Amino acid sequence: MPALRPALDFYFDFISPFGYFASLRVDDLARRYQHQVRWHGMLVGVSVLKVMGLPPIPSIPLKGAYTLHDARRYARRHGILLGRDLAAPPGNPLAPGRLFAWAQTIHADQAKTLAHLLFDRYWRCNEDLDNEALQATLTAEAGLDWQRYQAAVQTSDPNTPSPAALLHANVQAATQRGVFGSPFFIVNNEPFFGVEKMETLEDWLNAGGW
Amino acid sequence: MPALRPALDFYFDFISPFGYFASLRVDDLARRYQHQVRWHGMLVGVSVLKVMGLPPIPSIPLKGAYTLHDARRYARRHGILLGRDLAAPPGNPLAPGRLFAWAQTIHADQAKTLAHLLFDRYWRCNEDLDNEALQATLTAEAGLDWQRYQAAVQTSDPNTPSPAALLHANVQAATQRGVFGSPFFIVNNEPFFGVEKMETLEDWLNAGGW
Numbered sequence: 001m002p003a004l005r006p007a008l009d010f011y012f013d014f015i016s017p018f019g020y021f022a023s024l025r026v027d028d029l030a031r032r033y034q035h036q037v038r039w040h041g042m043l044v045g046v047s048v049l050k051v052m053g054l055p056p057i058p059s060i061p062l063k064g065a066y067t068l069h070d071a072r073r074y075a076r077r078h079g080i081l082l083g084r085d086l087a088a089p090p091g092n093p094l095a096p097g098r099l100f101a102w103a104q105t106i107h108a109d110q111a112k113t114l115a116h117l118l119f120d121r122y123w124r125c126n127e128d129l130d131n132e133a134l135q136a137t138l139t140a141e142a143g144l145d146w147q148r149y150q151a152a153v154q155t156s157d158p159n160t161p162s163p164a165a166l167l168h169a170n171v172q173a174a175t176q177r178g179v180f181g182s183p184f185f186i187v188n189n190e191p192f193f194g195v196e197k198m199e200t201l202e203d204w205l206n207a208g209g210w
Numbered sequence: 211m212p213a214l215r216p217a218l219d220f221y222f223d224f225i226s227p228f229g230y231f232a233s234l235r236v237d238d239l240a241r242r243y244q245h246q247v248r249w250h251g252m253l254v255g256v257s258v259l260k261v262m263g264l265p266p267i268p269s270i271p272l273k274g275a276y277t278l279h280d281a282r283r284y285a286r287r288h289g290i291l292l293g294r295d296l297a298a299p300p301g302n303p304l305a306p307g308r309l310f311a312w313a314q315t316i317h318a319d320q321a322k323t324l325a326h327l328l329f330d331r332y333w334r335c336n337e338d339l340d341n342e343a344l345q346a347t348l349t350a351e352a353g354l355d356w357q358r359y360q361a362a363v364q365t366s367d368p369n370t371p372s373p374a375a376l377l378h379a380n381v382q383a384a385t386q387r388g389v390f391g392s393p394f395f396i397v398n399n400e401p402f403f404g405v406e407k408m409e410t411l412e413d414w415l416n417a418g419g420w
Contacts, residue, residue, distance in 0.1 A: 052270050060262050062390035077420050180272035191276055196406050210287050
Protein backbone atom coordinates (compact mmCIF):
# COMPACT_ATOMS: atom_id res chain seq x y z
CA MET A 1 0.00 0.00 0.00
CA PRO A 2 1.56 3.35 -0.99
CA ALA A 3 2.22 5.83 1.77
CA LEU A 4 -0.50 8.44 2.15
CA ARG A 5 0.60 11.77 0.76
CA PRO A 6 0.19 14.87 2.93
CA ALA A 7 -3.06 16.77 2.47
CA LEU A 8 -3.12 19.97 0.48
CA ASP A 9 -4.63 22.80 2.51
CA PHE A 10 -6.77 25.17 0.46
CA TYR A 11 -7.75 28.54 1.98
CA PHE A 12 -10.46 30.73 0.48
CA ASP A 13 -12.94 33.50 1.13
CA PHE A 14 -16.37 33.21 -0.51
CA ILE A 15 -16.25 36.83 -1.65
CA SER A 16 -12.91 36.35 -3.43
CA PRO A 17 -13.36 35.74 -7.18
CA PHE A 18 -9.96 34.09 -7.41
CA GLY A 19 -10.93 31.88 -4.47
CA TYR A 20 -13.99 30.83 -6.47
CA PHE A 21 -11.90 30.12 -9.55
CA ALA A 22 -9.53 27.97 -7.50
CA SER A 23 -12.41 26.07 -5.88
CA LEU A 24 -13.41 24.80 -9.32
CA ARG A 25 -10.01 23.20 -9.96
CA VAL A 26 -8.24 22.42 -6.72
CA ASP A 27 -9.59 18.93 -6.02
CA ASP A 28 -9.02 17.70 -9.58
CA LEU A 29 -5.51 19.10 -9.52
CA ALA A 30 -4.59 17.46 -6.21
CA ARG A 31 -6.19 14.14 -7.15
CA ARG A 32 -3.85 13.77 -10.12
CA TYR A 33 -0.97 13.54 -7.65
CA GLN A 34 -2.80 11.52 -4.98
CA HIS A 35 -3.24 14.39 -2.56
CA GLN A 36 -6.43 15.02 -0.63
CA VAL A 37 -7.59 18.61 -0.19
CA ARG A 38 -8.65 20.14 3.11
CA TRP A 39 -10.75 23.26 2.62
CA HIS A 40 -10.42 26.16 5.05
CA GLY A 41 -12.36 29.38 5.23
CA MET A 42 -10.52 32.65 5.78
CA LEU A 43 -11.46 36.32 5.52
CA VAL A 44 -9.58 38.64 3.21
CA GLY A 45 -11.06 41.53 5.17
CA VAL A 46 -9.00 40.36 8.14
CA SER A 47 -5.82 39.32 6.32
CA VAL A 48 -5.58 42.28 3.94
CA LEU A 49 -6.96 45.12 6.05
CA LYS A 50 -6.05 44.11 9.59
CA VAL A 51 -3.04 41.79 9.40
CA MET A 52 -1.23 43.35 6.44
CA GLY A 53 -2.63 46.83 6.98
CA LEU A 54 -3.36 47.34 3.29
CA PRO A 55 -6.36 48.99 1.63
CA PRO A 56 -8.89 46.77 -0.20
CA ILE A 57 -7.38 45.76 -3.56
CA PRO A 58 -10.17 47.30 -5.67
CA SER A 59 -9.39 50.71 -4.16
CA ILE A 60 -5.66 50.61 -5.00
CA PRO A 61 -4.77 52.85 -7.99
CA LEU A 62 -3.78 50.88 -11.12
CA LYS A 63 -3.68 47.52 -9.30
CA GLY A 64 -7.44 47.62 -8.60
CA ALA A 65 -8.32 48.05 -12.28
CA TYR A 66 -5.73 45.47 -13.35
CA THR A 67 -7.04 42.87 -10.91
CA LEU A 68 -10.57 43.30 -12.21
CA HIS A 69 -9.34 42.96 -15.79
CA ASP A 70 -7.28 39.92 -14.85
CA ALA A 71 -10.24 38.19 -13.17
CA ARG A 72 -12.44 38.74 -16.24
CA ARG A 73 -9.67 37.44 -18.51
CA TYR A 74 -9.27 34.34 -16.35
CA ALA A 75 -13.02 33.70 -16.36
CA ARG A 76 -13.20 34.01 -20.16
CA ARG A 77 -10.30 31.66 -20.60
CA HIS A 78 -11.73 29.00 -18.32
CA GLY A 79 -15.30 29.35 -19.57
CA ILE A 80 -16.56 30.55 -16.20
CA LEU A 81 -19.81 32.50 -16.46
CA LEU A 82 -20.04 35.22 -13.84
CA GLY A 83 -23.53 36.42 -13.05
CA ARG A 84 -22.07 38.74 -10.49
CA ASP A 85 -20.42 41.98 -11.55
CA LEU A 86 -16.82 41.79 -10.35
CA ALA A 87 -16.82 45.53 -9.78
CA ALA A 88 -19.85 45.41 -7.47
CA PRO A 89 -19.31 45.88 -3.73
CA PRO A 90 -18.72 42.50 -2.06
CA GLY A 91 -21.41 40.74 -0.07
CA ASN A 92 -21.13 39.88 3.60
CA PRO A 93 -18.51 37.11 3.92
CA LEU A 94 -19.51 36.23 7.49
CA ALA A 95 -22.80 34.49 6.66
CA PRO A 96 -21.34 31.83 4.31
CA GLY A 97 -18.10 31.73 6.30
CA ARG A 98 -19.85 30.82 9.54
CA LEU A 99 -22.11 28.28 7.90
CA PHE A 100 -19.14 26.59 6.24
CA ALA A 101 -17.07 26.66 9.46
CA TRP A 102 -19.91 24.86 11.25
CA ALA A 103 -20.41 22.38 8.39
CA GLN A 104 -16.77 21.36 8.64
CA THR A 105 -17.28 20.25 12.22
CA ILE A 106 -20.06 17.92 10.99
CA HIS A 107 -18.65 16.35 7.82
CA ALA A 108 -15.74 17.49 5.68
CA ASP A 109 -17.11 16.24 2.35
CA GLN A 110 -20.58 17.66 2.90
CA ALA A 111 -18.98 20.94 3.93
CA LYS A 112 -17.07 20.94 0.62
CA THR A 113 -20.29 20.30 -1.28
CA LEU A 114 -21.90 23.18 0.62
CA ALA A 115 -18.96 25.46 -0.22
CA HIS A 116 -19.34 24.66 -3.92
CA LEU A 117 -23.06 25.46 -3.71
CA LEU A 118 -22.42 28.76 -1.91
CA PHE A 119 -19.70 29.81 -4.36
CA ASP A 120 -21.94 28.91 -7.29
CA ARG A 121 -24.92 30.87 -6.02
CA TYR A 122 -22.81 33.91 -5.26
CA TRP A 123 -20.64 34.11 -8.37
CA ARG A 124 -22.64 32.40 -11.11
CA CYS A 125 -26.16 33.28 -9.97
CA ASN A 126 -25.37 36.59 -8.25
CA GLU A 127 -27.47 35.68 -5.21
CA ASP A 128 -27.13 37.21 -1.76
CA LEU A 129 -25.59 34.65 0.60
CA ASP A 130 -26.75 36.68 3.59
CA ASN A 131 -30.20 35.20 3.05
CA GLU A 132 -31.39 32.54 5.49
CA ALA A 133 -33.85 30.88 3.13
CA LEU A 134 -31.08 30.33 0.57
CA GLN A 135 -28.68 29.13 3.28
CA ALA A 136 -31.30 26.63 4.49
CA THR A 137 -31.86 25.32 0.95
CA LEU A 138 -28.18 24.85 0.22
CA THR A 139 -27.46 23.31 3.61
CA ALA A 140 -30.15 20.69 2.97
CA GLU A 141 -28.88 20.20 -0.59
CA ALA A 142 -25.46 19.37 0.84
CA GLY A 143 -27.05 16.74 3.11
CA LEU A 144 -26.66 18.80 6.28
CA ASP A 145 -29.29 19.66 8.89
CA TRP A 146 -30.35 23.31 8.90
CA GLN A 147 -32.14 22.95 12.26
CA ARG A 148 -28.92 21.73 13.76
CA TYR A 149 -27.11 24.78 12.38
CA GLN A 150 -29.78 27.07 13.80
CA ALA A 151 -29.35 25.38 17.17
CA ALA A 152 -25.57 25.90 16.97
CA VAL A 153 -26.05 29.60 16.21
CA GLN A 154 -28.40 30.01 19.18
CA THR A 155 -26.58 27.80 21.66
CA SER A 156 -25.84 29.18 25.09
CA ASP A 157 -23.72 26.15 25.97
CA PRO A 158 -20.28 27.57 26.79
CA ASN A 159 -18.62 24.29 25.75
CA THR A 160 -20.00 24.43 22.20
CA PRO A 161 -18.33 27.07 20.08
CA SER A 162 -20.76 29.06 17.96
CA PRO A 163 -20.29 29.15 14.15
CA ALA A 164 -19.02 32.70 14.59
CA ALA A 165 -16.41 31.48 17.08
CA LEU A 166 -15.45 28.62 14.74
CA LEU A 167 -14.87 31.01 11.83
CA HIS A 168 -12.91 33.34 14.07
CA ALA A 169 -10.67 30.47 15.19
CA ASN A 170 -10.18 29.34 11.57
CA VAL A 171 -9.18 32.83 10.50
CA GLN A 172 -6.68 33.05 13.35
CA ALA A 173 -5.24 29.64 12.52
CA ALA A 174 -4.87 30.64 8.86
CA THR A 175 -3.04 33.82 9.82
CA GLN A 176 -0.73 31.85 12.09
CA ARG A 177 0.18 29.65 9.13
CA GLY A 178 1.05 32.71 7.07
CA VAL A 179 -2.07 32.78 4.90
CA PHE A 180 -2.61 36.33 3.65
CA GLY A 181 -4.94 36.05 0.67
CA SER A 182 -7.44 33.96 -1.25
CA PRO A 183 -6.79 31.47 -2.70
CA PHE A 184 -3.85 30.19 -0.70
CA PHE A 185 -2.43 26.66 -0.72
CA ILE A 186 -0.09 24.89 1.68
CA VAL A 187 1.34 21.42 1.22
CA ASN A 188 4.14 20.10 3.40
CA ASN A 189 4.47 23.63 4.81
CA GLU A 190 5.15 24.97 1.32
CA PRO A 191 2.95 28.03 0.64
CA PHE A 192 1.48 29.08 -2.72
CA PHE A 193 -0.56 32.26 -3.10
CA GLY A 194 -3.00 33.04 -5.88
CA VAL A 195 -4.85 31.18 -8.59
CA GLU A 196 -2.02 31.91 -11.02
CA LYS A 197 0.24 29.84 -8.79
CA MET A 198 -1.77 26.68 -9.39
CA GLU A 199 0.46 25.64 -12.30
CA THR A 200 3.52 26.03 -10.07
CA LEU A 201 1.68 24.14 -7.31
CA GLU A 202 0.91 21.36 -9.78
CA ASP A 203 4.55 21.17 -10.87
CA TRP A 204 5.53 21.07 -7.19
CA LEU A 205 3.17 18.17 -6.45
CA ASN A 206 4.33 16.37 -9.56
CA ALA A 207 8.03 16.78 -8.82
CA GLY A 208 7.72 16.43 -5.06
CA GLY A 209 9.32 19.85 -4.64
CA TRP A 210 12.64 21.34 -5.70
CA MET B 211 5.91 38.83 -46.12
CA PRO B 212 3.98 38.24 -42.88
CA ALA B 213 2.61 41.28 -41.11
CA LEU B 214 4.81 42.53 -38.32
CA ARG B 215 3.42 41.57 -34.94
CA PRO B 216 3.08 44.29 -32.30
CA ALA B 217 6.01 44.69 -29.94
CA LEU B 218 5.83 43.32 -26.42
CA ASP B 219 6.60 46.05 -23.89
CA PHE B 220 8.61 44.81 -20.91
CA TYR B 221 8.85 47.04 -17.82
CA PHE B 222 11.35 46.39 -15.05
CA ASP B 223 13.28 47.89 -12.17
CA PHE B 224 16.89 46.78 -11.70
CA ILE B 225 16.36 46.30 -7.96
CA SER B 226 13.39 43.96 -8.50
CA PRO B 227 14.39 40.28 -8.30
CA PHE B 228 11.34 39.23 -10.28
CA GLY B 229 12.27 41.85 -12.88
CA TYR B 230 15.68 40.19 -13.13
CA PHE B 231 14.13 36.74 -13.46
CA ALA B 232 11.88 37.99 -16.27
CA SER B 233 14.80 39.67 -18.06
CA LEU B 234 16.41 36.26 -18.47
CA ARG B 235 13.41 34.82 -20.37
CA VAL B 236 11.38 37.56 -21.98
CA ASP B 237 13.18 37.83 -25.32
CA ASP B 238 13.24 34.06 -25.89
CA LEU B 239 9.58 33.82 -25.00
CA ALA B 240 8.53 36.61 -27.35
CA ARG B 241 10.71 35.35 -30.21
CA ARG B 242 8.86 32.04 -30.27
CA TYR B 243 5.75 33.97 -31.35
CA GLN B 244 7.53 36.46 -33.61
CA HIS B 245 7.20 39.40 -31.25
CA GLN B 246 9.98 41.89 -30.60
CA VAL B 247 10.51 43.12 -27.05
CA ARG B 248 10.89 46.77 -26.10
CA TRP B 249 12.53 47.18 -22.70
CA HIS B 250 11.45 50.01 -20.40
CA GLY B 251 12.85 51.06 -17.07
CA MET B 252 10.45 51.88 -14.23
CA LEU B 253 10.84 52.44 -10.50
CA VAL B 254 8.92 50.32 -8.02
CA GLY B 255 9.69 52.96 -5.41
CA VAL B 256 7.47 55.33 -7.40
CA SER B 257 4.74 52.88 -8.45
CA VAL B 258 4.35 51.07 -5.14
CA LEU B 259 5.00 53.83 -2.63
CA LYS B 260 3.82 56.96 -4.42
CA VAL B 261 1.25 55.90 -7.02
CA MET B 262 -0.39 53.01 -5.14
CA GLY B 263 0.37 54.39 -1.69
CA LEU B 264 1.50 50.99 -0.39
CA PRO B 265 4.40 50.14 1.93
CA PRO B 266 7.44 48.36 0.46
CA ILE B 267 6.54 44.68 -0.04
CA PRO B 268 9.31 43.34 2.25
CA SER B 269 7.81 45.29 5.15
CA ILE B 270 4.28 43.87 4.74
CA PRO B 271 3.46 41.24 7.40
CA LEU B 272 3.17 37.69 5.97
CA LYS B 273 3.38 38.85 2.35
CA GLY B 274 6.95 40.11 2.79
CA ALA B 275 8.21 36.75 4.04
CA TYR B 276 6.20 34.85 1.42
CA THR B 277 7.58 36.96 -1.43
CA LEU B 278 11.15 36.32 -0.29
CA HIS B 279 10.45 32.58 -0.07
CA ASP B 280 8.79 32.64 -3.47
CA ALA B 281 11.72 34.42 -5.12
CA ARG B 282 14.18 31.88 -3.69
CA ARG B 283 11.97 29.01 -4.84
CA TYR B 284 11.79 30.50 -8.35
CA ALA B 285 15.56 30.94 -8.49
CA ARG B 286 16.15 27.33 -7.40
CA ARG B 287 13.73 26.03 -9.98
CA HIS B 288 15.26 27.98 -12.83
CA GLY B 289 18.86 27.40 -11.79
CA ILE B 290 19.50 31.08 -11.14
CA LEU B 291 22.40 31.69 -8.78
CA LEU B 292 21.88 34.74 -6.62
CA GLY B 293 25.01 36.27 -5.16
CA ARG B 294 22.89 38.94 -3.61
CA ASP B 295 20.91 38.24 -0.46
CA LEU B 296 17.27 38.83 -1.35
CA ALA B 297 16.61 40.05 2.18
CA ALA B 298 19.32 42.72 2.00
CA PRO B 299 18.23 46.36 1.63
CA PRO B 300 17.97 47.29 -2.06
CA GLY B 301 20.62 49.31 -3.82
CA ASN B 302 20.00 52.69 -5.43
CA PRO B 303 17.83 52.11 -8.51
CA LEU B 304 18.49 55.57 -9.95
CA ALA B 305 22.08 54.95 -11.05
CA PRO B 306 21.36 51.97 -13.35
CA GLY B 307 17.94 53.39 -14.26
CA ARG B 308 19.38 56.64 -15.56
CA LEU B 309 22.22 54.95 -17.42
CA PHE B 310 19.77 52.58 -19.12
CA ALA B 311 17.33 55.41 -19.95
CA TRP B 312 20.16 57.26 -21.68
CA ALA B 313 21.40 54.11 -23.46
CA GLN B 314 17.96 53.59 -24.97
CA THR B 315 18.19 56.96 -26.71
CA ILE B 316 21.42 55.79 -28.37
CA HIS B 317 20.69 52.21 -29.44
CA ALA B 318 17.92 49.87 -28.26
CA ASP B 319 19.90 46.62 -28.65
CA GLN B 320 23.00 47.96 -26.94
CA ALA B 321 20.78 49.29 -24.15
CA LYS B 322 19.34 45.79 -23.73
CA THR B 323 22.84 44.32 -23.57
CA LEU B 324 23.72 46.93 -20.96
CA ALA B 325 20.59 46.06 -18.95
CA HIS B 326 21.56 42.38 -18.94
CA LEU B 327 25.05 43.30 -17.72
CA LEU B 328 23.69 45.55 -14.97
CA PHE B 329 21.17 42.94 -13.80
CA ASP B 330 23.87 40.28 -13.81
CA ARG B 331 26.34 42.31 -11.77
CA TYR B 332 23.69 43.29 -9.24
CA TRP B 333 21.92 39.96 -8.70
CA ARG B 334 24.50 37.30 -9.57
CA CYS B 335 27.67 39.09 -8.49
CA ASN B 336 26.18 41.25 -5.73
CA GLU B 337 27.97 44.34 -6.94
CA ASP B 338 26.98 47.93 -6.20
CA LEU B 339 25.56 49.54 -9.35
CA ASP B 340 26.02 52.97 -7.81
CA ASN B 341 29.69 52.71 -8.71
CA GLU B 342 30.94 54.81 -11.61
CA ALA B 343 33.91 52.59 -12.45
CA LEU B 344 31.62 49.58 -12.83
CA GLN B 345 29.12 51.63 -14.84
CA ALA B 346 31.89 52.75 -17.17
CA THR B 347 33.11 49.17 -17.66
CA LEU B 348 29.67 47.81 -18.45
CA THR B 349 28.79 50.72 -20.72
CA ALA B 350 31.90 50.04 -22.79
CA GLU B 351 31.18 46.30 -22.72
CA ALA B 352 27.77 47.02 -24.24
CA GLY B 353 29.45 48.99 -27.04
CA LEU B 354 28.35 52.38 -25.74
CA ASP B 355 30.44 55.47 -25.08
CA TRP B 356 30.94 56.30 -21.41
CA GLN B 357 32.32 59.77 -22.20
CA ARG B 358 29.15 60.52 -24.10
CA TYR B 359 27.09 59.45 -21.08
CA GLN B 360 29.16 61.64 -18.81
CA ALA B 361 28.56 64.55 -21.16
CA ALA B 362 24.81 63.86 -21.11
CA VAL B 363 24.83 63.87 -17.30
CA GLN B 364 26.67 67.18 -17.20
CA THR B 365 24.92 68.93 -20.07
CA SER B 366 23.53 72.39 -19.52
CA ASP B 367 21.82 72.38 -22.92
CA PRO B 368 18.11 72.91 -22.12
CA ASN B 369 17.13 71.03 -25.31
CA THR B 370 18.92 67.83 -24.30
CA PRO B 371 17.15 65.98 -21.51
CA SER B 372 19.49 64.66 -18.84
CA PRO B 373 19.50 60.90 -18.06
CA ALA B 374 17.65 61.77 -14.86
CA ALA B 375 14.96 63.55 -16.87
CA LEU B 376 14.76 60.64 -19.32
CA LEU B 377 14.20 58.15 -16.48
CA HIS B 378 11.64 60.44 -14.91
CA ALA B 379 9.74 60.67 -18.21
CA ASN B 380 9.89 56.87 -18.66
CA VAL B 381 8.51 56.30 -15.17
CA GLN B 382 5.66 58.74 -15.85
CA ALA B 383 4.89 57.09 -19.18
CA ALA B 384 4.83 53.66 -17.52
CA THR B 385 2.42 54.88 -14.85
CA GLN B 386 0.18 56.38 -17.52
CA ARG B 387 0.00 52.97 -19.20
CA GLY B 388 -1.06 51.37 -15.90
CA VAL B 389 2.27 49.75 -15.01
CA PHE B 390 2.40 49.27 -11.23
CA GLY B 391 5.10 46.68 -10.61
CA SER B 392 8.13 44.83 -11.95
CA PRO B 393 8.04 42.86 -14.18
CA PHE B 394 5.11 44.12 -16.18
CA PHE B 395 4.27 43.26 -19.79
CA ILE B 396 1.94 44.93 -22.28
CA VAL B 397 1.14 43.63 -25.75
CA ASN B 398 -1.68 45.09 -27.83
CA ASN B 399 -2.73 47.03 -24.71
CA GLU B 400 -3.16 43.76 -22.80
CA PRO B 401 -1.38 43.99 -19.42
CA PHE B 402 0.33 41.15 -17.54
CA PHE B 403 1.89 41.66 -14.11
CA GLY B 404 4.51 39.46 -12.49
CA VAL B 405 6.95 36.79 -13.52
CA GLU B 406 4.37 34.11 -12.69
CA LYS B 407 2.19 35.57 -15.43
CA MET B 408 4.73 34.72 -18.13
CA GLU B 409 3.06 31.37 -18.85
CA THR B 410 -0.27 33.14 -19.31
CA LEU B 411 1.46 35.76 -21.45
CA GLU B 412 2.97 32.99 -23.56
CA ASP B 413 -0.44 31.34 -23.99
CA TRP B 414 -1.85 34.74 -24.94
CA LEU B 415 0.82 35.32 -27.60
CA ASN B 416 0.37 31.78 -28.89
CA ALA B 417 -3.42 32.01 -29.10
CA GLY B 418 -3.54 35.66 -30.14
CA GLY B 419 -5.69 36.42 -27.10
CA TRP B 420 -9.05 35.15 -25.88
